[in-house]
Amino acid sequence: MRNRILQFALVFLVAGGIIWGLYQLGYLFYVLTISATVVPLAVIMIIFIENRTAESTIAWFLVLIFLPILGVIIWLMFGRNPRRRRRNRRSHDERKLLKQAIRPVRSLAVSELPTNHLKLANTIRNFGGGGVDVHTASEILTNGEATFPAILDAIRQAKHHVHIQYYIYRNDETGKAIREALIERLEAGVEVRFMYDGLGSYMLGENFLRPLRDAGAHIAAYDPISSPLFIFTANFRNHRKIVVVDGKVGFTGGLNVGDEYDSKSKKFGFWRDTHLRLEGRAVKELQATFLDDWIYAQIESDDTWETFAGEETIHQYFPKHDVASDGAIQIVTSGPTSKDPAIRNALIAAIISAQRSIWIATPYLIPDNETMTLLRLAARAGLDVRILTPGKGDS
Known part of the structure; x- marks a missing residue:
């Protein structure tokens, strides 16, 4: 946290120095006047070119006209088209290779479904969703009371790996309980990869993460805000909540990790939310989603697509694990890097x-x-x- 404060302080000092220099030279008024006119107009042109909805275009037009300088800053943080996001070339190539390698083990729409359901499943798959599978058992977990004990139980039974990813992860009683379970598994030789969103979990400091690092966990922040360039990634957040254990059991849903999600917050009181426990073939979709994000976000690890989908490793991270069920599961992922919603x-x-x-x-x-x-x-x-x-x- 101290490093982040120092970085932002440096940015403000540099900006202040530039403004002071312009003022001393007598150019400040002219520079600000030109900037307040030309830059908002350029942004307005970009918005029109992007062909947004009428409501969105009008809203940004009004903001940029009445609050030109502030409006440009807000647009840089929250208004840019996600498809224009720059990506690290290496991670982009690695993610592409990972998807190609795991394609044979991922699910397709199955003909056992009723005709109307099969049509919908294929439509969703054409929109970018995953395959649909009947070889997966599902359990609805209502509220934190059911969710967190189920996640802890699955982690404690891990034999090979635990992959965990959250938008918000708190350094509180609930967050520490899961951390201690992960450390116990690390000491037993289980791999742990821990990923959190750089904005949603920005208060998750090194004091919380150090015990995990010391125990051998791989840790990554998705688009961290430790850089002054945070302004360019503020709205490119990763809201996924995923836990994958041994590639066989998975969790996803609405609950982040924190005391408020377990109804222990005085501010919110009772927290109503729903999570899902999956076991079986469809967990491969959760695994693929996690690993795609991991390869993009990981900084401290040298993991490549072969780490997870090479000839000797693919069956460890994508094991064959069919479970009898009377329903079907289809997982749909989306986010700021998706071409379509x-x-x-x-x-x-x-x-x-x-x-x-x-x-x-x-x-x-x-x-x-x-x-x-x-x-x-x-x-x-x-x-x-x-x-x-x-x-x-x-x-």
């Missing part, structure tokens, strides 16, 4: 295919015009449409 498109496809009911429970309801139109039409057509949102939100 796969999750949003999958939800729209599901809404369109609905025949009897559409039930939505979400902590954040910000539907676009297309989604609202589809929900209205479904309700008017006689479908049972229900939307459940929190009475008290966290944001």
Whole structure:
């Protein structure tokens, strides 16, 4: 944390020095005037070229007209098109090779599904979703009371590796309990890879991470904010919550790691959320998602695609593990580096295919015009449409 403060202080000192120098030379007024006119206009041109929605274009236009300098800073942090993001060439190539290597072990849509479900599954897969599989058992975990004990139990049974990734990971009772379980497995010879988002978990300091490092864990921050260039990656966040144990058991869902998610926060009180425990073939999709992010984010490790998908390792990280179940699982991933909003498109496809009911429970309801139109039409057509949102939100 101290290094981050020093880096930002240095940036402000340099910026202050430049402004002071311009002031002394008598050029400050002219430079600021030109910048406040030319730069916002350039940003407005970029927004028009990107062909955004009318609402988005008008909103940014107003911000840049009335708050030109501040508006440009806000746009740099939160408004740029994610597809224009620059990537490290090496990680890009490694991720591409990883996807090619694991393609044979990933799932396809299976014909055992009913015709209407198979059509929807194939549509979602064409939108960028994963395959659908009937060889995976699933268990819904309601709230932190069920979720965290299940995750701890799975970690304690790990034999080869534990991969863990969160947007928010707190240095509190809940976070330390999982850390201690990981350290115990490390001491037993199990590999641990621990990844957290650089903004969502920016308070996760070295005092918390050092015991993991000392025990042998590999640790990576996804787009850390320790650099002054944070302004260019502020909105490129990784919100995934993934735990993979031995490539056979996986967890994902809505819960981050922290006391508030276990209803121990005085500010929020009871926390209602849902998580999912998976066991079987579909866990390979979670594993592939984690490793794709890991190769992009890892700094301290020399892991390559061959570490996980070479001839001698692929069956350790992507083992054959079929589990009997009476349902099907399909995992859809999305994020700032995706070419298309796969999750949003999958939800729209599901809404369109609905025949009897559409039930939505979400902590954040910000539907676009297309989604609202589809929900209205479904309700008017006689479908049972229900939307459940929190009475008290966290944001």
